[in-house]
Amino acid sequence: xxxxxMEYDASQIKLKHIPKxxxxxAICYRAYxxxxxxxxxxxxxxxxxxxxxxxxxRFSAEQFDILLDIExxxxxxIERLDNYQAQVSILTTQPEESCVYFFGIYTLPSKLEExxxxxxxxxxxxxxxxxxxxxR
Numbered sequence: 161x162x163x164x165x166m167e168y169d170a171s172q173i174k175l176k177h178i179p180k181x182x183x184x185x186a187i188c189y190r191a192y193x194x195x196x197x198x199x200x201x202x203x204x205x206x207x208x209x210x211x212x213x214x215x216x217x218r219f220s221a222e223q224f225d226i227l228l229d230i231e232x233x234x235x236x237x238i239e240r241l242d243n244y245q246a247q248v249s250i251l252t253t254q255p256e257e258s259c260v261y262f263f264g265i266y267t268l269p270s271k272l273e274e275x276x277x278x279x280x281x282x283x284x285x286x287x288x289x290x291x292x293x294x295x296r
Contacts, residue, residue, distance in 0.1 A: 177283040193247055194282050235250075
């Protein structure tokens, strides 16, 4: 039996305003502007949270049929711009690695929302463009 044919239309496509990749010294980063619906904590608390959000992505040579094990790191800097707005930068030395890119546009927004409360917008676009609905 053939699977049921899924219907798609253009309204299901959501384009995201991805900031351009910047480089300073050997570090590459993308800086996103978040607008939260809740009051943000003070910068020193935000910096501690950002430090805990850094990610390590490990790829084993055996599993991925590569010569050596690889570890890719992504660091997070969150700069409080005002009571509700912050610039969130994802930094790495491996800018073109998809794991870092997808972490920044898919995983991190939901994590930040869990910590700071509902996101109103990212890069001037509505929350729904960036964060997939979850059961509330």
